[in-house]
Amino acid sequence: MAPIIPMTFLAGASGRWRITRIAQHTGPSLPPAARLEVHPGHDRAAAAAAWALRGSTGHQRYVEQAEKRQLVAVQAGLERKEATCAALIPIRKSAAWWELAQDERRKIFEEVSRHTAASMKYLPAIARRLYHSRELGEPFDFLTWFEFAPEHAALFEELVGLLRATEEWTYVEREVDLRLTLEPEPAAP
Amino acid sequence: MAPIIPMTFLAGASGRWRITRIAQHTGPSLPPAARLEVHPGHDRAAAAAAWALRGSTGHQRYVEQAEKRQLVAVQAGLERKEATCAALIPIRKSAAWWELAQDERRKIFEEVSRHTAASMKYLPAIARRLYHSRELGEPFDFLTWFEFAPEHAALFEELVGLLRATEEWTYVEREVDLRLTLEPEPAAP
Numbered sequence: 001m002a003p004i005i006p007m008t009f010l011a012g013a014s015g016r017w018r019i020t021r022i023a024q025h026t027g028p029s030l031p032p033a034a035r036l037e038v039h040p041g042h043d044r045a046a047a048a049a050a051w052a053l054r055g056s057t058g059h060q061r062y063v064e065q066a067e068k069r070q071l072v073a074v075q076a077g078l079e080r081k082e083a084t085c086a087a088l089i090p091i092r093k094s095a096a097w098w099e100l101a102q103d104e105r106r107k108i109f110e111e112v113s114r115h116t117a118a119s120m121k122y123l124p125a126i127a128r129r130l131y132h133s134r135e136l137g138e139p140f141d142f143l144t145w146f147e148f149a150p151e152h153a154a155l156f157e158e159l160v161g162l163l164r165a166t167e168e169w170t171y172v173e174r175e176v177d178l179r180l181t182l183e184p185e186p187a188a189p
Numbered sequence: 190m191a192p193i194i195p196m197t198f199l200a201g202a203s204g205r206w207r208i209t210r211i212a213q214h215t216g217p218s219l220p221p222a223a224r225l226e227v228h229p230g231h232d233r234a235a236a237a238a239a240w241a242l243r244g245s246t247g248h249q250r251y252v253e254q255a256e257k258r259q260l261v262a263v264q265a266g267l268e269r270k271e272a273t274c275a276a277l278i279p280i281r282k283s284a285a286w287w288e289l290a291q292d293e294r295r296k297i298f299e300e301v302s303r304h305t306a307a308s309m310k311y312l313p314a315i316a317r318r319l320y321h322s323r324e325l326g327e328p329f330d331f332l333t334w335f336e337f338a339p340e341h342a343a344l345f346e347e348l349v350g351l352l353r354a355t356e357e358w359t360y361v362e363r364e365v366d367l368r369l370t371l372e373p374e375p376a377a378p
Contacts, residue, residue, distance in 0.1 A: 003284075004323060004324055004326065006324075006326050042326065056324035056325070056326070057324075058323065058324050059287045060290070060291065061250065061291060062291055063290055063291060064290050064291055064292040064293075065290040065292055065293055067290070068290045095192075098248045101249070101252055101253050101254040101256070101257045102249065102250060102251055102252060102253055102291075102295070103253040103254055104253075104254055106291070132324050134193060134247065135193060135195075135245035135246075135247050135321050135324055135325065136245070136324065136325065137193065137195050137231070137245070
């Protein structure tokens with residue numbers, strides 16, 4: 001397994017990703033910004049022109065052995081050349097979610113909502129990485145990052161729609177949906 | 190459930206807790222220091238005279254519904270007047286542990302090692318709080334904090350010995366064991 005990767009999502013006037021849309025989904029949105037830089041480490045958060053969100057990769061909290069084998073066999077990595085579309089979906093779950101015991105959360109996550117099983121058909125077209133933010137004292141619990149080729153944009157909408165319809169999502173109390181395009185910054189005039 | 194509590198353990202010349210012992214258990218120890226302050230938040234880490242360790246409380250990763258009910262019924266809170274002894278045991282687990290799936294970790298943690306079940310008989314005499322550090326980029330994965338009255342010191346040794354003999358502990362690759370006494374600082378001369 002990869003070691004912990006700390007990451008900061010810096011929104012402002014510069015960055016490799018052009019922000020094409022910031023949609024408020026549940027709860028308050030994020031301020032508008034033109035571009036996003038995905039910056040390794042947590043030290044640069046103060047440098048954000050518009051806003052910054054920090055997260056760290058971590059171990060998988062719910063995935064069991066058999067599911068893990070399936071995921072490893074089928075999932076794609078980030079930064080594929082053709083994957084010029086991305087989505088950043090910061091999520092916060094409710095206190096009621098975090099008060100549940102592990103077996104209750106697992107049951108809602110997988111046995112009822114089939115989070116991993118149902119997502120499997122969208123791999124490897126959609127590559128994703130989950131950053132944990134809750135214990136960093138951030139406004140969101142998770143930053144979910146997705147990368148895909150333009151021809152898989154409709155497939156991605158289907159995946160997002162499917163997850164939002166699950167029982168798990170009834171515990172989401174804040175969700176913002178950012179869409180991005182990998183685009184070199186215009187040369188300085 | 191309490192919200193996330195960020196905490197910094199600051200070691201140096203001052204602090205409410207007098208450090209009576211720093212014992213290296215597995216892997217490198219921590220530098221010696223006379224006193225420890227337990228400071229809410231993560232901002233003060235740079236102010237440490239000797240060293241600082243940061244962690245945040247979080248949700249319980251393994252405890253199931255029935256165990257949680259038992260724990261809630263029997264556990265004691267921190268800062269009881271009689272609990273003038275404390276232990277800070279920072280722990281790092283191996284990459285092999287973090288590579289395991291959730292069901293494998295749960296099995297080792299509880300079905301084999303009986304972490305929660307076996308600890309139950311030490312409650313409420315020993316109060317404890319777990320801080321998560323791994324995703325903060327800290328040198329340890331967990332900071333475990335215990336408080337007890339002097340007459341329960343032998344009971345605490347028994348608990349620590351019991352945990353260290355479990356299969357779960359074969360995944361611990363670094364462990365330091367600090368013992369502390371709540372003691373007002375001597376008045377300035």
